[in-house]
Amino acid sequence: MAETPAAANVSDSADRISHATYTSVSSAISRAKQAAADVGINTNDLHTHEFSEEYFQGRTSFAFELTGLDSATSIGEIEEALEQLNGVKARIVYTSNMAWISANRGVDISALVGIFKHYGIEANLTDSSLRRRMAWSDVEEGRYRRSRRQHRRKHLAQQHFLHKQALEEEKQLEYLRKSGFLDGAEQRFVHKEPTDVLFTARNLITRWRLFASAFLTIPVIVICYMPSLQFNYWQWFVALLSFPVVTYGAYPFHRSFIGGLRRGMSALDGASSVAITLAYLWSLALIIFTDVGKISYRSDSELFAIKLAAFENGALFFDVACVMTFFLLAGRIFVRKSRASLPVELSQYKPVPNSTVIVVKKLRNNGKSIEQEVPIQKLNVGDDIIVPAGAIIPVDGVVIGGSAIIDACVLGLGKIATKVNGKVYAGCVNGEKALKIRVVATGHRTWLAAVYRWVAISSINQDHSDALATKTASFLVPTAIAIAFTDFSLWALATNNVNQAFATALAVLGCVAPVALAVSASVAMRQGIENAARKGVLIRDAQTVRRLDQVDTIIFNRVGALSEGEMTVETVTAGRGENPDLVLRVAGVLTLESDHPVSRALVRAARELRDSSSNSSIPGWIEVSQIEVDELGNFTGLIELPVKDSEGHVENRSVEAKLWRPRNLSDLQGRLAAAAVSDGTPIVVRWKGKDRGVITLHDEAKPDATSSVDALEAMGIETMMLSRDTYPVARRYGDSVGVSHVLAGIQPGQKEQTVRSVHNHGAAVAMVGDDSVDGCFRVASVGVMVGAMTSLPNPSHLEDTAADVVLLDGKTSPIPWLFSGARRMNRLIQSNFLFAWLYNGIAIAAACLGLLHPMLATVLMLASSLLIEFRSTLSRTF
Known part of the structure; x- marks a missing residue:
C-alpha cells in the first residue's frame, strides 16, 4: 500500500529528529574526549587490551648526592633537562647539594647520571636509595605482576558494564522516541518550586491555572449579577463555564483536602475546598431537580448582602464557587511572590560549579608568571587568582595586588574598602578595579557557605x-x-x-x-x-527571638565585646633593684605561644625592646620550657636568666617564672600595688618566688560601645561588665563606656559560675562576648557572639558555637537594634x-x-x- 503524504511527513520528521539527536550525542562525546585529552587521559587506550609496560611498572624515587654544584643559576636548566626524560620529575636543592627525582620504575639510572655529568656534576645515589631499591626489588616485581592481573580483570568488568549501560541507554532512548518525548521543540528542564506541607502544594498553583479560572469566572459573574444579560437556559451555560473552574482551577485545594483526610489531618484549605464543591453541587442540583432549571428562570443576585426573598424559590452559587477559587489562587500566588527567601538569595552569590577563574602561577625554571584558566573546583589554598572588576569573588582570601571597594552585602557587611593584606570573602562583588587574591578557603570552608x-x-x-x-x-x-x-x-x-x-x-x-x-x-x-541575617546578625531560631524579648540584663565581656581587642603596653613598673627591661622580656617569653590580645601585646613590646636595646646584661634570646596555663589564666614556665653566684660570677640558670593578674588590692603591696590600680590592665611578673614588676596594658573601647550601652540602658535593660581586672581598674573602664555594674576580678574559669549566679538571682541574662566566653553562652538565657569573622579560627566553627545570636562584624551597634527588633x-x-x-x-x-x-x-x-x-x-x- 502506498505511503500517505502525512505518514511520509511523520517519517521524514522522525528521521530528522533521529539525525539531530545522533549529531548532538556525537558532538558531546567528542567534547568529552577532548576534555579528557586535555588532562592527560588517552581515551583510545581505554578500549585496548594491551598497555605499555610503563603503565604497570609504577613509580619510584631516587636521592642523589651531588658533587661540583657550584652555582644555583644552572639548577633550572638541569631540572628541565632531566624532566625531558619520560615520566621524570626532578627537584634540586642547592643548599644541601641533593637532587630528588621521581620517575618510572624502569628508568635508566645511567641516563640520569649522564645528564648530571654533562653539566660537570658528579651524581651518586644515596645509601638509603640503594638499600631501598635492593630490599624492594622482589616486592616491586610481585606488585608489577599483580598490577597486570588486576588491570586485566578491571578491564573485562568495565567492558561488560559499558556494554550493559549502552543497552539500557538504547532502550531508554527508544522508549522516549516512541512516547513522543523527542518530538517537537528542544528539551527543556523546568525548575519546580518546592512543595510546602503547611499549605496547598505550591507547584500546583500556577499562573496558567489562575488565568484560566479568571477567563471563565468573569462571564459567570457578569451573567449572574446582570439580569439583562440572562438568556434562555443561561443557568446551564453558567454551570458549564463553572465546571472547569471548580475542577481544574480548584484542583490544588481539593487535592490537599483529600490528602489530609487520607492522613487523618485537616488541610488548611479544606474548608474552602468543601465550600467550592458544595456551592457547585448544590447549584447543579437546583437546576436539575427544581424550577431553577426552567427556561424562564431569571436571577437577581446580591453581591454582599443576603436577600431573603431570593432564597425562597432557590438561589445559584456558581458565582461563589468561581470567585472563591479565583481569590484563593490569586492570594496564594501573590503571597508566594511577596515572601523573600534568603537561601535563594545566598545561592545566587555562590560560585557556579563549572565556572573558571584566572590563576597566576610562577614557573620554577625561569621565575616568570603565567596566567591559566582553571575551574573553581581545582583551586587550592595558596593559589593566586585574579578577580576582574564587577565579578563575584569565589573564595575567601587576602588581597596581594590592587585595591577596590567590594560589596559585601551578602554577608551583611556593606561596602568594604580593601587593599593589599586586606581580607575578602566569597560572594562579595568586586568594585571597579581588578584584584589579585591569594586563596585562603574555598567551597564549603568559606564564610558564605557557613552562613x-x-x-x-x-x-x-x-x-x-x-x-x-x-x-x-x-x-x-x-x-x-x-x-x-x-x-x-x-x-x-x-x-x-x-x-x-x-x-x-x-x-x-x-x-x-x-x-x-x-x-x-x-x-x-x-x-x-x-x-x-541580611544585616550580618544570625539568629538561631524563633525561640531565641522570644527569649531576647524577655532579657532584662546584659553582661558584656570586656575583651571582645567592648574593647577593640588590640592592646598596647603602657607602663612597666619594676620592683626595687629590678630591671624593667628584663621584666618585659620575661613576660614576652612566657606568652609567646598564646593568641590572647594581652599575650600579643606583651610579645610585640618585648620584641621591639630586644631590637632597640643596647643592654648587654640581658641575653638576646631567653630560653623557656615547660610552659603551662592554669584555670585562672596564669602562665608558668622555666626560663634561663643570668644569675650571680656567691662569688659574683654571672651564669645562666633555670628558674621558675610566673605571669599572673591580681584579683584585688590585697594581692600586691607597695609601689607594685600602686601601679596595679593606677591605670590600664595590670600584669604581674614573678620569678624565684618574688614579684619583680607590674606591666599595665591599655586597650581602646570600641567607637560605638558608649552609644550602644546608652541605648540599652534607655530600653530599661540593666548592663554589666565582666573583667579580670581589679575593681578600681574595671570600674574606671566601665565608667568610660557607661556600664552600670562591674563584675571585677573574675578569672576565666569562674566566668560561667558568675553568669549563672546572676541568672539564679532572677535575671534573664544575655551574655555578650567573643568566642572566648563560649561556655558562658550555655548558662545564659541568650548568648550573643560579637565579631565571629575575627574571633573564630575558621568558618566551620560557626556551627559548633553555643551562641544563640552571632554578629559577623565586631561592632556593638547592632546589639540595641537586635533587642528592640x-x-x-x-x-x-x-x-x-x-x-x-x-x-x-x-x-x-x-x-x-x-x-x-x-x-x-x-x-x-x-x-x-x-x-x-x-x-x-x-x-x-x-
Whole structure:
C-alpha cells in the first residue's frame, strides 16, 4: 500500500529528529574526549587490551648526592633537562647539594647520571636509595605482576558494564522516541518550586491555572449579577463555564483536602475546598431537580448582602464557587511572590560549579608568571587568582595586588574598602578595579557557605515551629465544618427554607481563615530572622527571638565585646633593684605561644625592646620550657636568666617564672600595688618566688560601645561588665563606656559560675562576648557572639558555637537594634494572633446570624489573610 503524504511527513520528521539527536550525542562525546585529552587521559587506550609496560611498572624515587654544584643559576636548566626524560620529575636543592627525582620504575639510572655529568656534576645515589631499591626489588616485581592481573580483570568488568549501560541507554532512548518525548521543540528542564506541607502544594498553583479560572469566572459573574444579560437556559451555560473552574482551577485545594483526610489531618484549605464543591453541587442540583432549571428562570443576585426573598424559590452559587477559587489562587500566588527567601538569595552569590577563574602561577625554571584558566573546583589554598572588576569573588582570601571597594552585602557587611593584606570573602562583588587574591578557603570552608548552612538550619528549626502552629490552626477546619452543619440544620428547622440555610452555612465555610491563623507567627518570624541575617546578625531560631524579648540584663565581656581587642603596653613598673627591661622580656617569653590580645601585646613590646636595646646584661634570646596555663589564666614556665653566684660570677640558670593578674588590692603591696590600680590592665611578673614588676596594658573601647550601652540602658535593660581586672581598674573602664555594674576580678574559669549566679538571682541574662566566653553562652538565657569573622579560627566553627545570636562584624551597634527588633517582632506576632482569632470568631458569628453573604465571606477571608501577610512583612525592618 502506498505511503500517505502525512505518514511520509511523520517519517521524514522522525528521521530528522533521529539525525539531530545522533549529531548532538556525537558532538558531546567528542567534547568529552577532548576534555579528557586535555588532562592527560588517552581515551583510545581505554578500549585496548594491551598497555605499555610503563603503565604497570609504577613509580619510584631516587636521592642523589651531588658533587661540583657550584652555582644555583644552572639548577633550572638541569631540572628541565632531566624532566625531558619520560615520566621524570626532578627537584634540586642547592643548599644541601641533593637532587630528588621521581620517575618510572624502569628508568635508566645511567641516563640520569649522564645528564648530571654533562653539566660537570658528579651524581651518586644515596645509601638509603640503594638499600631501598635492593630490599624492594622482589616486592616491586610481585606488585608489577599483580598490577597486570588486576588491570586485566578491571578491564573485562568495565567492558561488560559499558556494554550493559549502552543497552539500557538504547532502550531508554527508544522508549522516549516512541512516547513522543523527542518530538517537537528542544528539551527543556523546568525548575519546580518546592512543595510546602503547611499549605496547598505550591507547584500546583500556577499562573496558567489562575488565568484560566479568571477567563471563565468573569462571564459567570457578569451573567449572574446582570439580569439583562440572562438568556434562555443561561443557568446551564453558567454551570458549564463553572465546571472547569471548580475542577481544574480548584484542583490544588481539593487535592490537599483529600490528602489530609487520607492522613487523618485537616488541610488548611479544606474548608474552602468543601465550600467550592458544595456551592457547585448544590447549584447543579437546583437546576436539575427544581424550577431553577426552567427556561424562564431569571436571577437577581446580591453581591454582599443576603436577600431573603431570593432564597425562597432557590438561589445559584456558581458565582461563589468561581470567585472563591479565583481569590484563593490569586492570594496564594501573590503571597508566594511577596515572601523573600534568603537561601535563594545566598545561592545566587555562590560560585557556579563549572565556572573558571584566572590563576597566576610562577614557573620554577625561569621565575616568570603565567596566567591559566582553571575551574573553581581545582583551586587550592595558596593559589593566586585574579578577580576582574564587577565579578563575584569565589573564595575567601587576602588581597596581594590592587585595591577596590567590594560589596559585601551578602554577608551583611556593606561596602568594604580593601587593599593589599586586606581580607575578602566569597560572594562579595568586586568594585571597579581588578584584584589579585591569594586563596585562603574555598567551597564549603568559606564564610558564605557557613552562613548558608546556618540559615538552612535556622529554616529547618523554623519549619518545626511552623508545623506546630499549622497543626493548631488546622483544628479550625473541622470546627468550621461542624459549625456550618449545625447552622444549616438550625436555619432549616427555624425558617423551613433550605436555600437560605445553605447560604448561611456556605458563608461560614467561606469566611473561616485558618491560613491567617497559621501564618500569624511563622511568616513574621521567618521574615525577621532572614532580614537580620541580611544585616550580618544570625539568629538561631524563633525561640531565641522570644527569649531576647524577655532579657532584662546584659553582661558584656570586656575583651571582645567592648574593647577593640588590640592592646598596647603602657607602663612597666619594676620592683626595687629590678630591671624593667628584663621584666618585659620575661613576660614576652612566657606568652609567646598564646593568641590572647594581652599575650600579643606583651610579645610585640618585648620584641621591639630586644631590637632597640643596647643592654648587654640581658641575653638576646631567653630560653623557656615547660610552659603551662592554669584555670585562672596564669602562665608558668622555666626560663634561663643570668644569675650571680656567691662569688659574683654571672651564669645562666633555670628558674621558675610566673605571669599572673591580681584579683584585688590585697594581692600586691607597695609601689607594685600602686601601679596595679593606677591605670590600664595590670600584669604581674614573678620569678624565684618574688614579684619583680607590674606591666599595665591599655586597650581602646570600641567607637560605638558608649552609644550602644546608652541605648540599652534607655530600653530599661540593666548592663554589666565582666573583667579580670581589679575593681578600681574595671570600674574606671566601665565608667568610660557607661556600664552600670562591674563584675571585677573574675578569672576565666569562674566566668560561667558568675553568669549563672546572676541568672539564679532572677535575671534573664544575655551574655555578650567573643568566642572566648563560649561556655558562658550555655548558662545564659541568650548568648550573643560579637565579631565571629575575627574571633573564630575558621568558618566551620560557626556551627559548633553555643551562641544563640552571632554578629559577623565586631561592632556593638547592632546589639540595641537586635533587642528592640525582637521586642517589636514579638508585639507584631501577638497582635497578629489577636487579630486572627477575633476575625474568625466575629466572621463565623456574623455568618451564623445570616449577616454575611457567601460572596462577602470569601472576600473577607482573603482580605484577612493578606492583611496578616502585609503586617508580617513589617518584620523586615527587624
